[in-house]
Amino acid sequence: MSATQEGRSDVVRILLENGVSLNKVAPNGGTALHLACDDGNTDLVKILVSFGSSIDLADQERYTPLMIAAENGHSEVVKVLLENGASVDLTDYSEGTALHIACQEGQLEVVNILLEHHAPIDFADEDGDTPLIVAATYGHVQVVSALLECGASVNSFNLAKWSPLMRAAENGFPAVVKQLIQHGADTDYQRENGVTAVNIACEHGLLDVVVVLVNAGSDIELADDDGYTPLITASQLGLSDIVQFLVSRGANVNARLPSGGTALLTAVWYKRLAVVRILLDNGADIDLCGDFQNWPPLNVAYFSGYTELVQLIYERVSAEKPLSFADIVFASMCAEAHGSVDYSTANAEIDQKLRNGDTSLIIACDRGDVKAVEKLLEKPNNDINLADTEGWTPLMSASDCGSKDVVELLVAKGAIVDQRDQNGSTALQIACQYGNLAVAKILIESGASIDAADEEGTTPLILAATNGYDDMVELLLNKGASIDKQGLKGSTALTLACSGGRLNVVKILLRRGGSVDLFDDNGFNALRAAVYYGHATVVKYLVGKGASVDLASTANNITPLMTAIERGHKDIVALLLAHGVSVDQQRSDGTTALGMACSRGRLDFVKLLIENGASIQLADNAGHTPLQIAVNNGHSETVKYLIAKGAPVVTSNGAGYTALMTEIDRV
Template identity: 45%
Template sequence: MRAAERGHRGVVKELVRRGADVDFKRPNGSTALIIACEHGQFDAVVELVNRGALIELADKEGYTPLITAAQLGYSDIVQFLVNRGANMNARLPSGGTALITAAWYKRLAVVRILVDNGADTSICGDFQNWSPLTVAYFSGYLELVHLIYMQTLENENVSQPSPPEAPIVVASCNSIATKSRNGDTALRIACERRDLKVIKTLLRDTYNDLNLPGGYGGFTPLMTASEDCNPDVVAILLEAGANINLKNGDGFTALSIAAYRGHLPVVEILLDKGASVDMLNTAGSTPLLLAASNGHANVVDILLKGGANINFQNGDGHSALSIAANLGHLAVVEMLLHKGASVDMLDTAGWTPLMVAAFNDHENVVGILLKAGATVDAQRPNGTTALCIASERGHLSVVEMLLEKGASVDMADKKDNSPLVAAAWHGHANVVDTFLKARVSIDNGVTDQNKRNTPLIRAAGKGHVGVVALLVKEGANINAQSLHGSSALLVASEYGFLDTVTFLLEHGASIDAVDKDGDNALLLAAHSGLDGVVKTLIEKGLSVDFTNNEGKSALLNAAMEGHRTLINEDQTEQLHCLALARMVISKLSSF
């Protein structure tokens, strides 16, 4: 083997004469012949074959002497092995042949030898199960493409073009437009790599379908060229007869792909050649909606000039304007409004473009929409307005813009949340302060029995002590109660916001307030197991023996909920039994 590796023909000859096993294998399966092929030792190869070495014996990776020499480009060895009858179509475990391997590694001389001697050009394998022609193209070697392509035509006896009424269809997997097993084609790959020379060469095969999709997105060559913004290739493909309105599996056409990517030159060509401007993809989007979603104002303009439906809505009711407003694409919003888009069109959830812009804090878009006449107090089915939405999200600049345009501060949603309540509930002190400076009713019409909560109660229930302090400072009724009787102190105690409880008590909140169930702050805190709040309330004078409408005390509440840290050890067993007894009585009374 060492002699074969170094090309010592005489040594090889002598060793074999003395009885050396010519086909002995190393642990990796290599024989002396494979080693000689691997190192390009032609003389050693000749000697070994002449001495009876098996030319089809492969190593453990499946490499025969021929495949080994083909991969490394040793054309003299390949020619010799072919002349001695080597199987040119022997395959690696991956399916590759000597021809596929040579094509991948750009071994032109080897490919020519194999093709001239009848290697099967229809076998697909290796490199994602591509045909030799696809492999040749992907190698980027134009001469390889020409060589294999012409051999394919010769092998299949393709004559000069037949009359149109009786075309000859090439069925081999080597056809330029026929898919290889992974679904790709040589032409689509050529378009992806922007190789005009190869594309033109491949398009000379007039009998192949250049509309076949390939690749992982199911793109046709035209779609690929459109995605890559190659107007020259797009023009060539259209001239060759590419189907301009064909869709891939997701419903994308070449136009929708180009519009989505913002490729203006391609969009212009496709529209000029008659592409359908409003074709939907499977998600229900038109090219206009796709262009708007990515902020391509110039493409939006061209599509509108090409007749795109400016107010088309997808399955969710989103129009190009609402999509652009949602994503903050100011230039697109301006373009659409200038072209007459409906400014108040609702989506299926009842959102207007103004609402979605307010939700996402796109203040520039909000300004443009208001200037264009958007209805400032439009309401969703749940009663929410743009001002409520911006207040809830804490978008101060948008809130100020809406107030300046006269947005109603009193319009509440169906849960009676006004803009001020929404801001207080979510702890947006700066927005709350803005409303107070605008002299919004600080107690949210607490005397109106249809109202459930004041801004102060909402803020206290979330522990927003900063907002609580601001509202109290500005004169909020600290003891106001909701329909259920909840006060700011009661909800803060129930949810364990000790700093809020402390602040309220220090600023005059009634410690004796009870709700309609008869629960006071201590009972609510004990029920929730809130040690710190319970301790504070007891220190402030609330009795542990106070009972609610059901006769439950704070101790009993704690016991029933299993909050042992709130109960003295000597009381635990007694209270636990009492709690169980009350639960049994409650169950029996329900029958």
């Protein structure tokens, strides 16, 4: 097979004439003919076929020589195989034929040859894809044209009910879309969920495809099963160019979703300013209320927190229209321009939940709007501890955004400081996760549990350490946080700080007595975590403070040195060697650091280890020496170096194979 790969026809002929096995298979199940077809060597293919090579023998993926030649576009090889009886009907592991494969790769000449030899043009693979669907999916317009000219079904669809037109539209191939339409593709065909090709193109932001489809007569008002028209879809995604095109073609700007939503309401909710402007300029009704608590666009805009968006809609409100709660709070946001605000006219019915369970109070807290929060808390129907669907309370929202004033107000009004969300997190954990120090101080002073853990066992200290907030770490420790408290999987604040390379936090935790030797459930302690993620400065600091360089994980006896080799951190390998690490420690399967370096072909590591006294004869539990490991993995330069350093070539492994036998067997 080596001679075949090199294209040496004379050597191949000599081998064949001397009785070499013609159809001997490689580990992947392929034969010499597969290799020759892959290379596109027509002369070799002819020789192998003339000597009786099995022309339709498939490899482990059920690829025949014809499929391999077709995939690579070797048209002359394809001709030779077909002239010698290769079957065009055989299928691979996905039930695709050679024609499917050629169509996927855009091999036009091969496609034409296969069609001339009567390849099944509408045969479907395991997904129901025909060659035309495949060609359309990959945008091969000339292949699509060839298939259509030979009678391929333009309106076929696969098991998922995708047509060729939809696949071309989805992937942004306007030329293919145009070709399919010219051959009678149904532009308004709907999948089981009601989507059409034009809705798919809108969803993917493909204006050029949308233009082709609409110009060909696609119905721009056809909605999917969720009620989304192409315009609503484009509006939600903020695709202003498509929105502009659709409204210019007469799309109904006030079409409604089953929930009452419109393109305008959807665009406002998703903060699509350019789209909102287009819709308003084209007559979108600002009084239509939808599924966002049955609010009109202006109210939705306020709760989006996007001032420019509110202003844009606010300008369209009739002067005679009475102000709503949202109008009034918006005015407070613009107090400098509009003067003081009278909140007394605000809508009192403001504690109904939105789709995600947010209340007006939660939204105001999330934005840190103290005045709005104060006013909302004056209303008796506003429960200060009412959570959304994820368990988040107003206090958690305020802690998340870091609003010290809002947090103080909520605590003073009776907010429960240790209430938990669905994941078991408290407001203090949220403040610590985002580094909101002032908020954390207020919560702790208000009685927040300093070691409260969520469902994964994560404490405020672990969160602060993980994210590198050294001031927060100092605060928590000063207030009595448990320094070595372990999370659900055994991680400590120190281990996670080391994982993230948070040197300042590591220094604080070590100074305050954090344990460097505690292992988590994955076998990581502080040093191994720093080594694994390549944080050399943290490794140097830990070793300088006395961390054991030889302490192996309890899980599989992996040492920091092995971890550094496994991860390819040469600077850390050198650092550990300089600190006297034991080079011949063995992990649970007997492999040494040198064995790991040989397995990966890291000659630089191999040299470092041997220079520092690593044994070249120490074998693993299966009897493999470093030399045999290097041979097994085909690292020739490492093999040469080990032999030059005196590695024994006659030593046998547990199966009785020498390095030489292993190399011969590998070839």
